[in-house]
Amino acid sequence: MPAVSKGDGMRGLAVFISDIRNCKSKEAEIKRINKELANIRSKFKGDRALDGYSKKKYVCKLLFIFLLGHDIDFGHMEAVNLLSSNRYTEKQIGYLFISVLVNSNSELIRLINNAIKNDLASRNPTFMGLALHCIANVGSREMAEAFAGEIPRILVAGDTMDSVKQSAALCLLRLYRTSPDLVPMGDWTSRVVHLLNDQHLGVVTAATSLITTLAQKNPEEFKTSVSLAVSRLSRIVTSASTDLQDYTYYFVPAPWLSVKLLRLLQCYPPPEDPAVRGRLTECLEAILNKAQEPPKSKKVQHSNAKNAVLFEAISLVIHHDSEPNLLVRACNQLGQFLQHRETNLRYLALESMCTLASSEFSHEAVKTHIETVINALKTERDVSVRQRAVDLLYAMCDRSNAQQIVAEMLSYLETADYSIREEIVLKVAILAEKYAVDYTWYVDTILNLIRIAGDYVSEEVWYRVIQIVINRDDVQGYAAKTVFEALQASACHENLVKVGGYILGEFGNLIAGDPRSSPLTQFHLLHSKFHLCSVPTRALLLSTYIKFVNLFPEVKGTIQDVLRSDSQLKNADVELQQRAVEYLRLSTVASTDILATVLEEMPPFPERESSILAKLKKKKGPSTVTDLEEAKRERSADVNGGPEPAPASTSAVSTPSPSADLLGLGAAPPAPAGPPPSSGGLLVDVFSDSPSAAAPLAPGSEDNFARFVCKNNGVLFENQLLQIGLKSEFRQNLGRMFIFYGNKTSTQFLNFTPTLICSDDLQANLSLQTKPVDPAVDGGAQVQQAVNIECVSDFTEAPVLNIQFRYGGTFQNVSVKLPITLNKFFQPTEMASQDFFQRWKQLSNPQQEVQSIFKAKHPMDTEVTKAKIIGFGSALLEEVDPNPANFVGAGIIHTRTAQIGCLLRLEPNLQAQMYRLTLRTSRETVSQRLCELLSEQF
């Protein structure tokens, strides 16, 4: 007898489903669905009251239609009605519909909460289960407010059934995840910890999940869970496989619970109590020993379960990082897996070994597997496994094996998947720089990179090689010689032409003594590439030519001829034309002394974080790279004192692009020499337009910014050329902004590049993601760019939107502040007068309150003020303040890490035309920022 009674279904539903399945086309399906929707709608609207069965059937049909991918905009009320049915099946389908379809700020929440309340109080375990499932699946704040107090009671009550306890534990966990501020710690916490001793393993598993999450935020409160978890684990590990009966999965005792317990232990440092610590070490050893035993079953499930526990145990060993013996054993075990026939195990082994490589105890042991890992890179069929192999090679790299690893990565690069090439290029560039013993190897490696994967060599990489060559005079001659040779290839990548042009322009004189690379040969070689290159590269080459005029007076005539040719002087590109005209003029009028001053060798670059490392961090997220870097800094500090990356505080976006220093004599602050007076103004113009530093904020940008504090859509910026419009939506801590760039002219914008610039502080607290837009914007056209926004923690500054583009040959650079402000993450909260004042009093710490008294800038209109407060995001609470002229509001700022309750009060004084604004929140910075933002509005 199957457990699901196939027979007792609903006939109408089955017929409907098979109708849908018989539809021959998408159109037919939509038609059938619309017919059904009309039918259901009329039934729901009809005069005759529907019986429970029909309601259940129709709600179920709606659910099916929803799962097919169609919107459902009615039926919610009927589903809510089913909740109060006494029939289990009706209640069940009602809860299912609500779990799947009701969003958290629905009007119906109050009714739903009422039904849940009744079911929780019913003492019927089945009904309680349904209600708890519903809370856990919806998990909204309203539900947390209603039930966060009740559920801990159910969880620890002595007479609660096991299955209800399980559900209650996970339900509480869900509420804690969505609204941690609403789940109060209290007496129940110690009793929850004791659930680790419960007889029912299902209860223990659920409780472990709950405790793990709670312990991450409140480690002190749950400290006692460590010893309980260790003894529970020890009982499982040492049990005979039959002891745990149903919880033994393919001969492995309670694998799931073991994994959860090992995860819980990773929230804490190694236990201090020697007895507990000893017992844990025994457990871990036992788990490692079992890995060596022959399998008890050939089924993959057996090995999966066993290895799930093993990998988690290894993670714990790595986390504790204190038992050299265990670390080395773990490393050997992973080494075995590296050659296992199961791809999953090879993948996980590579991944775990990556973290093991950063431990000083096991770094050497990890290094012994280098051949296997290299082999994996060459032979694995699965790109995600190869990717992990690249990560591991990067992590295990040190001075001793850098040459080998870099060589292997380079050779892999020739055939690597396109999706991971850029990352490998960055990694190679970083390793080459970091572990370079002599810089000739470094230069060779980077040139090889450009040769093999030129398209994936980002600007940062070639900027960096130039920085290093300029800063180290021991390598300059070699670099000049090598690029000269590399440029002789018939086809070479444009990036090589850039590096070559730059280096020869600076150091070509170092190899000019050799007749094979005489000044004229150097010039002809570079100029033979000129016509194949894009405009920015040509511009760079023109700068090289003028540098040649200084370095080699004998080629001056040749170069002047080139500059004088129509293809330069009359070039359609204004930048090239201007350079040609000015360089030609400079070479004609300036004396040798002035030339030598203007075109002097570039000064050394100030040391700062490697721009490539910053880029890799940006790609991979800061944490992953930083850990490895920090772990390795000690080992490598002595190798290359100079270009060692600075501590990871500098962020990717704010690192100024070195192109300013490369091309912009005038733009870079530490410019070696001012341009000669004769052509000074013009030169500055030429150089300062290299796309580098962002322009200062556009005039009026502040005002526009303030206007967006209380609204989300509108025009942010407008001048004769460009209009920038915004549309945005925010929900909880997430948002999405669409930026519309309108070209108001009839000419195409070229190289159109909008960039979002966040300061370091801001970047940590606000995450912005966007994709680049098409660099060409046709006349009269509008392009849009979507920005995904996540508020990680509260923040004060606003990101800057910098737009650079070329309009009919002139370079345009506009910066505006982007109105993403903390109040956008407000969720309004309604509350009664009594609640308001109670909370107001709770927030009476001096740091929590910020007050501002200011003069009205606009006419004092009550309705306008109300609209602004609502636009600001908080709820406007009527009849709360005893003085009806005052305004009070309440809301919650949602960030990824916390939710901050906010109360505000605005007291207008009509006679004095003044306002007093008071903000109270649980966080000083939030009060401060909200007060600043709001006080600008009136």
Add this chain to the structure above:
Amino acid sequence: MVMGVCLLDSLNEPEEIQQQIVRETFHLVLKRDDNICNFLEGGSLIGGSDYKLIYRHYATLYFVFCVDSSESELGILDLIQVFVETLDKCFENVCELDLIFHMDKVHYILQEVVMGGMVLETNMNEIVAQIEAQNRLEKSEGGLSAAPARAVSAVKNINLPEMPRNINIGDLNIKVPNLSQFV
């Protein structure tokens, strides 16, 4: 935490924002050979590299779980197996049609395994016992509505010209900013 569960049918491509996630997952998973690893990073709609997709392939069906870093990959593979074995027990030789015609039951079974994104129960006998208890309740309430039952099995035996469609059980709070599109 389990962010989402989705069953993919390898023969039909999903069609509409709820469906976009399914579609992206479909493309990520379906292009993979057999015998390569069962984990991959999530697509752009589902949080990218913060989340992993863990899947198992059974005949024409893929069972895909989307999880964050707090879950053990191999553990989730086991869990999928538990889920499928449970389906098999509850439906007796489960086939795709069972999953389509009884999508409500599939949800109930899934809810016994995963709840609010966390694993509720891994012991198959326990899960089946819960489902059986539900079933008895349903029977006892059956009475009036039990009659049209046989129709379902009749329908199932019609030889349908078309392969089954996608079913999507992505109800487990897939966490993407579900914002409406601008025009």
